[in-house]
Amino acid sequence: MAALMGQMMERPLLISSLLDHAEQYHGDTEIVSRTLSDGIHRYDYAAAAVRARRMAKALLRLGVQPGERVGTLAWNGYRHFELYYAISGIGAVTHTVNPRLFLEQLVWIINDADDQILFFDLSFSALIEKLAPQCPKVRHWVGMCSREQLPAEAIPNLLCYEDLLAAEDADYSWPDLDERSAAALCYTSGTTGNPKGVLYSHRSMLLHGLASCAPDVFGFSARDCVLPVVPMFHVNAWTIPYAAAMVGAKLVLPGAALDGASLYELFETERVTFCGGVPTVWQGLMLYLDAKKLKLSTLRRGVIGGSAAPAALLQKFEQDYQVKIDQAWGMTEISPLGTYNRAKLKHLKLPLAEQQALAVKQGRPPFGVQLKIVDAEGQTLPNDGVAVGELMIRGHWVVDHYFNLDKSPLQNGWFPTGDVGSIDADGYLQITDRAKDVIKSGGEWIGSIDLENLACAHPRVAQAAVIGVFHPKWDERPLLLVVPREGETLTREEMLAFYEGKVAKWWIPDDVVVVEALPLTATGKISKLQLREKYRQHLAG
Amino acid sequence: MAALMGQMMERPLLISSLLDHAEQYHGDTEIVSRTLSDGIHRYDYAAAAVRARRMAKALLRLGVQPGERVGTLAWNGYRHFELYYAISGIGAVTHTVNPRLFLEQLVWIINDADDQILFFDLSFSALIEKLAPQCPKVRHWVGMCSREQLPAEAIPNLLCYEDLLAAEDADYSWPDLDERSAAALCYTSGTTGNPKGVLYSHRSMLLHGLASCAPDVFGFSARDCVLPVVPMFHVNAWTIPYAAAMVGAKLVLPGAALDGASLYELFETERVTFCGGVPTVWQGLMLYLDAKKLKLSTLRRGVIGGSAAPAALLQKFEQDYQVKIDQAWGMTEISPLGTYNRAKLKHLKLPLAEQQALAVKQGRPPFGVQLKIVDAEGQTLPNDGVAVGELMIRGHWVVDHYFNLDKSPLQNGWFPTGDVGSIDADGYLQITDRAKDVIKSGGEWIGSIDLENLACAHPRVAQAAVIGVFHPKWDERPLLLVVPREGETLTREEMLAFYEGKVAKWWIPDDVVVVEALPLTATGKISKLQLREKYRQHLAG
């Protein structure tokens, strides 16, 4: 017997419908941007929607076809927001490019994506001058500025964003697309190897957006003022530009100034309630607030992810600044939401120390994704908070194939994350390491994240990294690299002593190197690849 | 050029995946039910999931085919919860039947739906005895009880729920269905005419569930304990049994005892944080709390809908009990969520009186549905908070066709709701009336909801209804019917005086009838149909 179909309206899940919603029901809610040149720019969802429609017409006039990629190299700002909606709205693909990658990586990515048009912020003009000759298939380079501001650099086929807009009216309605059609493209960070492209669909993005707004994830409402420090050039700024429109939250886009002082100013003047950033951003903010003895008047919640969040940082914000920062774990391949750390009803009764121990975990999956950990043979391990294995994920916003790669990365329908960790009986994931960063000492695993977390709890440590380096007897042993807080000093001995009694003896690093800074990747993560390269022979003796 | 498809996993949106999620990540979160006979029943999502899988196997063994309807006539309880998932999980259709309808309506609905099996709570045994002979196509009547409890009534083909379960193990995985296949069926309340069937799909239910959990709707999290007073036999108990599983909220199912005292006891012993009910339920609770001078220790939020919420009731709960009750507007045809009343950022600065005036509106649409109002010619009216017209809606969880009716109710892709109201510039809907209840006096419209709201603000009024009755000169004039609070009296004169200065003079009812009770429909709404019938000639002179 043929199944009976439901008799509800059939409407596709489309990114453009988010902007329609914001325009119709939150038209006067503000979008505030710190620009590169003219200070603060301020408009609202209604004005943004009008400009996005005009940009859509401009793209069509430039001949952009359905499914074609249109690139952006830009900070978080209102024009980038307009492009997020204009490009996918006409059925093309918003390809956000990470400007912090190396030149060769950028060239490779833009050519691999086959970007037809590339929009760029003026701070990248010099970079574009170098890129353009190596990306001959890009038909137009568009400066995200007004005519007077167009850069002096020698850039071929240069167009001006505001000129394109000025030539169009807003008399346009978003087409009805297949909800499974491609909407956006983003490459991974390149932390462990070459970046790989992930091609999101309208459907995956909308389901991800709906899940992200829930109270146990971002918890966004029309009473929020949200500031994404996470860049719009990487993994959709953790979906914040979509989620904010979905609920009608005020949006504050911080541009290129992401230091503590600049962020603090925006938090206070715009009365920001929620902020999202990687650990180094929260760390920078914390050091600034601490140094200047400042308080935050409206910021009360935030999300931290991209790499492990040090417990000390979370506690400091909660206790000294009344900001509850929740940890999330995500990946480019999963849009990025995988887990979010919010307590359950039963946890509210736990003693503070136990609640804090829980908060250091990466969190539990929202409805829409499923997790499991497997051993080297691919056998599922128990969710008991003890067993450690490779993390696998599947769900509505998880990659199926990488862009331009034939071979699917999936194993029996699950995506292997390359992350290693445990899952407890309540579904809370704890990442102990990346598979590639795991330290294997005498056949046993040592988790670098735990050791880093402990080092960060030291009051004079600003940043820490633990890597495995070659050891003649044990194959690999842990090496700790620490950056002292500004004006402070640290010694090898005190760091080693600090570990005493906190971890098993054989986990304690063999040596400590005090450094001025740690090398960061394009998305602001500590580059263990570079560190391992440099310190490979450190314990060779 | 063919559109480029996204490269994300393709997984259907299925109701069964909600229960899988709750089992895996919220297995020990409780579901507490007040039963008809044995007091409190207590288990958790893991146990519920196991029993739902066993029931799925029992249904298959009984020969239930994909798309076939399986009916329920039951209160809110754990077995009903299991059926919600077991029936749709195997690809059949959960048809919840409203036991408060008249016998002839029940017979008509069960036959129209072509229910193959009908599950019933024991309090309906006598009713089933009368129904069964008139519903010959029902193959089995299943008592939701254990063998010892099976009713003595003469019911043909009687089976026992616990026996069915006992015969099966839980070794079953939910099949992958088409997400557009039918999952549930519910008929409208029959307030304005005959009930009509709405056939929900898995997809519509999941999108509706995701939208319902958002902070500007129910705002459910794993820290909530949710008690739906709204019945599972009507419009999916406003999706609460699905939404709670989606986020892992504790669920408290109150059975048949919905009076103030019984609810209060559950609120306190189970530490309920959120409750959903129609105005008469909240009214009953308020009168009970008031009379007994009680406080609520954990309940802080709730939703009210199904008919207009009197301002006085919302304010009373907020001020005296610290419970914020938000008004929602919905319909069987829209799953039911249409609008939800939560303030925006800009409203938080308004004076209290203005915030209260806003709270009386029905709310604004969440992402996923769109509203408009039209005049008699179908022309769209402005969203200015002044223009009043018929409300139209479209979106992911809106009906396309009624079950077994060929002609689509849609007009140009929009569903005409039969409700009349205004929409303000912020998207807040205010229902002034049902189209069928509108009072037309000398060619001008008078909104009955406003007049009822005002009457309810009188300290000695328990309930009020305003209907249009025949008038020799003005065609129709408003008549007020009031029920005084227990032990109180009311006069015509004081009610009329109470309106003075609060509405235009010509809106003031022509007469007042003090009554002991108002007739209610099957879903607890005041039946204006019956009132109009009875008082038609009241002003005929």
Ligand SMILES: Nc1ncnc2c1ncn2[C@@H]1O[C@H](COP(=O)(O)OP(=O)(O)OP(=O)(O)O)[C@@H](O)[C@H]1O
């Ligand atoms: N809360 C977190 N705790 C620990 N690690 C995290 C957390 N959030 C993200 N990560 C790490 O970041 C990874 C995802 O990052 P992203 O997709 O930006 O690229 P990448 O993995 O750094 O780069 P590439 O895949 O190209 O090597 C995860 O696989 C995980 O290793």
Ligand SMILES: Nc1ncnc2c1ncn2[C@@H]1O[C@H](COP(=O)(O)OP(=O)(O)OP(=O)(O)O)[C@@H](O)[C@H]1O
């Ligand atoms: N918050 C509210 N304020 C005013 N009216 C409401 C509200 N919520 C629901 N309603 C009314 O309830 C109706 C939907 O109820 P339901 O689908 O249960 O059936 P019904 O309309 O009462 O019955 P029928 O359609 O069979 O006549 C809405 O169309 C509206 O008239």
Ligand SMILES: [Mg+2]
């Ligand atoms: Mg990666």
Ligand SMILES: [Mg+2]
């Ligand atoms: Mg109706």
